[in-house]
Every structure is written in structure tokens, then in C-alpha cells.
Amino acid sequence: MTVFADYAPWYDLLYQDKDYGAETAFVETRLRDHGASPGRLLDLGCGTGLHALVFARQGWSVAGIDLSHEMIASAKARAEQAGLSIPFRQGDACEAGLERDFDAVVSLFHVASYQTSRDALAAMFRTAHAALKPDGLFFFDYWYGGAVLAQGVETRVKVIEQTPLRLTRIAQSDHDEQAATVTVNYTLFCEDTDRGTIRRVDEAHRMRYWFPFEIDAALQASGFQPAAHAAWLTQDAPSTKSWAAYAVARKSGTP
Ligand SMILES: C[S@@+](CC[C@H](N)C(=O)[O-])C[C@H]1O[C@@H](n2cnc3c(N)ncnc32)[C@H](O)[C@@H]1O
Structure with a gap:
């Protein structure tokens, strides 16, 4: 079973407090800073399509790919409901x-x-490279190693209530410093308070934290010119305070 299978139906509820509109506006501004204006945009790992729909409403012609059949089904349903034509397909971002x-x-x-x-x-x-026009822009975020090492991992509990649903998510993390990975073991208790039912979902998500120098080496080897690294939703250098950082790169050659 892949990750984001049993987890997918609960994804939007879990992240209902995440401001996809503001995030998309931020990403679009950074793309414009680097010379892009609304055109064709591919969302790799689009999940349930929340950024993709906002980009589409901003005038971009959007397509999306995600590994999870369940997340793609949700993205397709969302686009159809919104009357937007967005080709979403299941696929691996690691295969062009x-x-x-x-x-x-x-x-x-x-x-x-x-x-x-x-x-x-x-x-x-390389998938992003193959999909882009010459000089096209690639924007992505990642777990920033400096912050992960400085902050360390801890067990987190998140409770979301949306009557009649109550969702309790426990996230227990195992840190493998030699491999620079953190395995986040999620346990979800999905409760329907009207029916008095409760369902348990377990998924382990293995994450790799990255340092900008490793990312730049991989970008250059894949035909990109790195253009920026910054802490998520800022234009400041990645810092120990910000778990997520982002990179912008320009297609500049062949891998
Ligand atoms: C935390 S979710 C983010 C989804 C979406 N981008 C969002 O912002 O809500 C991570 C997504 O990456 C997808 N993913 C992970 N590895 C992938 C791969 N190799 N190819 C395509 N999608 C992948 C997962 O299926 C999942 O939907």
C-alpha cells in the first residue's frame, strides 16, 4: 500500500487551517519575480488539487500529477465540482x-x-526538466535540514472537530540521522459522533531533509540553474526557525 491511501479521505479536513490561497499567491509572486506570467503550470505531487485550483482561477492553465490514486480522485472531483478543466493524472513524479x-x-x-x-x-x-520549456521555472519546497537538526522531532497530536466528525491524529517520529530521514508514524482516529463509530488508520511517511548544497548539486546535474533558496513564505535565507524552505530554479541546459 502506498502512503496517502487510507489517509487521503481525511487530508483536506486535517489541513483545513492551511491557507492554500495565500500560499499560491506567494508562489505566484515568486514566479513573477523570476519573470514568469500566467501560462502553463504543472503541479507535481498535486495531492487533492488545492493549489492547482487556485492557480487555475488565477489564469494559469494547470495540470497535476500525484502518486496516490486516492488523492488524484479527490482532485478530479474538486475540479469537476468547481467547473474547472484540469487534467489530473496518477503517476510518479520520478518518471517523466x-x-x-x-x-x-x-x-x-x-x-x-x-x-x-x-x-x-x-x-x-529530471521530470520537471522534461516538462518545462527552455528557461522555464521550477519552484518547490522541502524539509530544511538545518531546522530539523536544530528543532529535533517530537510526538505531536492534532484534533480537528467538524460536527459530526472528530479527527485525532498522533504523529510519532523516528529520526535516522545517518540517513537524514524522519519516519513519521501517523495514527488517525476518525470518529463519527452521530453514529458512534470510530475508525483507526495507520500510515508511516518517510521524509528526507535536505540542505541547499545537496539540492543545488542535484539541480545542476538535472539541467537547472539554482536561482534562490529561502525560508517558506519569506524571502529570508533558510533558518533553523523554519522547518520548510523553498527553492527556485531555471531550466538552463540538458541533464
Ligand atoms: C503532503 S502531500 C502535498 C499535496 C499537495 N501538494 C498539497 O500541497 O496539498 C504530498 C503529496 O506528494 C505526493 N507524492 C509523494 N511522492 C510522489 C511521487 N514520487 N510522485 C508523485 N506524487 C508524489 C503524495 O502522494 C502526496 O499527495
Whole structure:
């Protein structure tokens, strides 16, 4: 079973407090800073399509790919309900598909950290490269190693109530410093308070934290010119205070 299978139906509820509109506006501003204007945009690891729909409403012609059948089914249903034509397909971001001639590729909310080896990260970069026009822009975020090492991992509990549902998520993390990975063991208790039912879902998500120098090496080997690294939602250098950082790179050659 892949990750984001049993987890998918609860994903939007779990992240209902995440401001996809503001995040998309931030990413779009950074793309514009680097010379892009609304054109064709590919969302690699698009999940349930929440950023993709906002980009589409902003005038981008969007397509999305995600490994999880369940997340893609949710993205397709969301686009259909909104009356937006967005080709979403199930697929692996580490395998180049038929997508070509995009002005921008984005990969948001830690998709790059779901790639837990240098080879996998480079393969994802080559997919973005193949999909982009010459000089096209690639924007993605990742777990920043400096922050993970400084802050350490701890057990976290999140409770979301949306009557009649009550969702309790316990996240227990195992840190493997030699491999620069953190395995986040999620246990979800999904309660329907009207029916008095409760369901348990367990999923382990293995994440790789990255340092900008490793990312830049992989970008350069994949035909990109790195253009920026910064702490998520800022233009400041990645810092120990910000778990997530992002990178912007420009397609500049051949891998
Ligand atoms: C935390 S979710 C983020 C989803 C979406 N981008 C968002 O911001 O809500 C990470 C997503 O990455 C997808 N993913 C991880 N590895 C992938 C791969 N190799 N190819 C395609 N999708 C992948 C997962 O299926 C999941 O939907």
C-alpha cells in the first residue's frame, strides 16, 4: 500500500487551517519575480488539487500529477465540482511522462522530501526538466535540514472537530540521522459522533531533509540553474526557525 491511501479521505479536513490561497499567491509572486506570467503550470505531487485550483482561477492553465490514486480522485472531483478543466493524472513524479512545454513546474508541501534518496530527488528534477520549456521555472519546497537538526522531532497530536466528525491524529517520529530521514508514524482516529463509530488508520511517511548544497548539486546535474533558496513564505535565507524552505530554479541546459 502506498502512503496517502487510507489517509487521503481525511487530508483536506486535517489541513483545513492551511491557507492554500495565500500560499499560491506567494508562489505566484515568486514566479513573477523570476519573470514568469500566467501560462502553463504543472503541479507535481498535486495531492487533492488545492493549489492547482487556485492557480487555475488565477489564469494559469494547470495540470497535476500525484502518486496516490486516492488523492488524484479527490482532485478530479474538486475540479469537476468547481467547473474547472484540469487534467489530473496518477503517476510518479520520478518518471517523466508526456508533459511538455510548461512555463512553470511547482511541487508543494514537502513532495521533494517524500523523495528519500538523491537518485529519487534527481529523477523528480529530471521530470520537471522534461516538462518545462527552455528557461522555464521550477519552484518547490522541502524539509530544511538545518531546522530539523536544530528543532529535533517530537510526538505531536492534532484534533480537528467538524460536527459530526472528530479527527485525532498522533504523529510519532523516528529520526535516522545517518540517513537524514524522519519516519513519521501517523495514527488517525476518525470518529463519527452521530453514529458512534470510530475508525483507526495507520500510515508511516518517510521524509528526507535536505540542505541547499545537496539540492543545488542535484539541480545542476538535472539541467537547472539554482536561482534562490529561502525560508517558506519569506524571502529570508533558510533558518533553523523554519522547518520548510523553498527553492527556485531555471531550466538552463540538458541533464
Ligand atoms: C503532503 S502531500 C502535498 C499535496 C499537495 N501538494 C498539497 O500541497 O496539498 C504530498 C503529496 O506528494 C505526493 N507524492 C509523494 N511522492 C510522489 C511521487 N514520487 N510522485 C508523485 N506524487 C508524489 C503524495 O502522494 C502526496 O499527495
